[in-house]
Amino acid sequence: MELNALTAHQLLKEIAAGGSGSRDIVSGLVARNKQLNQRVKGYVRLDDSGESLIDDRSSGSGVLKGIPISVKDNICTKGLNTECCSQILQGFKPPYDATVIRKLKQAGVCVFGAKTNMDEFAFGSSTENSCFGPTSNPWNLECVPGGSSGGSAAVVASDQAVWALGSDTGGSIRQPASFCGVVGMKPTYGRVSRYGLIAFASSLDQIGPITKDTRDCAILMNAISGHDPLDSTSVDIEVPDFTESLTGDIKGLKIGIPKEYFVEGLDKEVKAVIEEAMEKLKSLGAKCLPVSLPHTEYAVPVYYIIATAEASSNLARFDGVQYGLRNKDLKQGLIDMYKRTRQEGFGQEAKRRIILGTFVLSHGYYDAYYLRALKVRTLIKQDFDRAFRDVDCLITPTSPTPAFRIGERIKDPLKMYLSDIFTISANLSGIPAISVPAGFTRKGLPVGLQILSEPFTEGMLLRVAHAFEQNTPWHKEKPKL
């Protein structure tokens, strides 16, 4: 197999055995990019050569020495463009690394200079809302890769990356992982520092891994997790060695099946794949129990109030004063410059969410929308608290449908918003969740299985996901490109 097709743990073995080095790995990826990026368009600001500046200013002796990583365009990389795939951040080179990047560099990882495509400011579920245009799903180039971390999922699935970082605010890691047939984890809120992640919704955002298998996911989680004094919402709690959870043994585990996730709107083929997965888990010794999360139906409306409210405030700083795009016409004063800059710099979905968020926080509407949403958010969290008294984890489909066609939902925001119906609750309640490849539709599109567990039990997710993965062939499948 080509080097670029290997997982990080396989490459580490290669390197340790003296077979190949970091340079070989990078040149393998460059060759692959040259061949594929124009078709998949997972990377942005990458020219036809497929080459990009590699930031390998690492401390030298880390455990991940020599392994490259691809990074979503909303995670700050010092001196490398970080634009959230928005015109308004055109040319923005952060003067600092996000904490996750700093940690990875310390571990010896080198950062691939071209960043991965995403929906502008992570607003979307298809990677179509990017100022650079959409990314294609490697399994079917006419389909979306999911979003908003669609670029990261696509480059991992198409072997244009060893692994990648994404961010997940309502499913933005898990849904594209599911659509692209790779592993994606949203860690517990507070497990991974958000310092340097350009905020969409601060109370929901988490950075997480998108990888080719669960072992890589565990390894990457080991590298990026932990309390960060620069992020007051990161939690000072012990980080276990996640690879120790990869035991293969799930005998006796109690797995909850939330009935609210198997209702109308769930694609039949997806349902069949998840039911088959359930049988597989049972055959491995787990017990499946029905559970109820009664407030599930409110997750989407609550999310679109809280997330847009925070976003409207987080995005206020993009005004043309300090960095990024500025409309140069200052004749009509400062306020006019703000307006022109923002009108020009933000795409349609960004504008929609800023206006929605501004509205729900406005005087006279706050109590009816934002405050009520916060209360329902608590109820949704309590649903999970109750469920986890009886079961060790929950399984659901990651998304109600497989990847849809590019352009199919972009004109219908509501339909697009419903793509995240199964993933949003984990963000609202702060719990960790993972998506693992669980099968394919007849047309050959991947379907992901979502596993959810209690806060700070990512080990449980990895244990179940790994056992499932090791007993199924899905993660070994590659798209034919």
Added chain:
Amino acid sequence: MNYQPVIGLEVHLHLKTKSKAFCGCSTEFGKEPNSQVCPVCLGFPGSLPVLNQTAFFYAVKTGLALNCSIAEFTKFDRKNYYYPDLPKNYQISQYDMPIASEGFLDIESEGKPKRVGIIRVHLEEDAGKLIHRDDSSCVDFNRAGIPLLEIVTKPEINSPLEAYEYLTLLKSTLEYLDVSDCDMEKGSLRCDANVSVRKKSETTLGTKTELKNMNSFKGVRDALAYEIDRQIEVLGSGGKLIQETRLWDPQKLKTHPMRSKEEAMDYRYFPEPDLPPFVIAKDKCAQIKREIPELPRQKVLRFMKEYNLSAYDARVLASSKSNALYAEECLVNYSGKDKKQIVNWLTGALLSQARSRNCPLSGLKVTPSDLIKLVGFVEKQQVSALSAKTVLAQMISTGRAPEEIIKEKNLSQICDESSLEAFIEEAIKENPKSVKDYQQGKQNALMFLVGQTMKKSKGKANPKVVQELLKRRI
């Protein structure tokens, strides 16, 4: 018509922390523009705030000193508005759960005690500073993120003078707490005022205006006085007031409208998701309470009681913590019965010298023990009051002991009769006419002879002793 003003004050002050409220940048004043900034206080994408604990504790300390109840649970909120000095276009502030609330400050105005209620004390971050040039405007973000404390009174102040007294006592209280420099010139203390008037018989509040841009306590007093007159005039002539914000013009000594309530902004406050809510531990609160020193108001009352000082003297001496400390060392060690003797020196010559040098009493090189010595010399008439002033001036400029200066400058007063005898004899001999005049009842003649004697002693004779001796002789 008899109107009563109703005033509420909103004070913003910089806390004296080494670093900013939510990042590690220095708060030092007067540095080169934009030299004390980082991604956090510049609001760069991806940066996150981390609360400065000291700022938080200072806020708690201030709340306790203002007799507030301290919230067990508090949080920060975002106040959203667009302005180029505000890097994130929102300010991290506190909305519905301030660190401290429901307190008071006891002041004294025109000899009468008055309790001014405090609604809330909350912590927030300051914005940057706009510097306007002819053809452009620049922003200096050094100030952005400096911790600001907002202290809001109830509308319970009823005159510009009360407002002035409140601010004066608040400032000295904050200085005692050592939480702020309270320097209005450097912008480390700013004050806005809400004012309305109503007929004395009424209980509801009138239409208020908010006054901004006062840059001294006197400015606050003057702006309020102007605004109260203006409001009374409008109402008196049958007019109606509109709720608006008005700017004080310190040159023209007038207020003029800035914006009306209709234009008031919707700040869209919501909980700051980047900072988790805080729980203030009871024992930490108790520890901070123990660290609060005796405050100016208590000190004034104690000085009056313990040293028998007048209210005025006590207030002057207690107005600053360091001066009060200096004064008390003098008062304790001064053995004379009438403390007024030393108090007059402290509140008079010494304090005016300190003020003109813009330093505390302790900055004058005069130790309390040297001052006590000097006062002693005057009392024992070993040096005249006039010479003592010269001696003090020397003490201030050189830091030397009074006795050394008296000796060197030969300023000691001659009191003993035998030493004065010769001068008196000479004066009498040389001025027989004056002697005769005095004997015939002209009092002025005696004063002339005293003057002549003084001259002969080169000013060192004690004039009282000379007068007595002359009276006896002629």
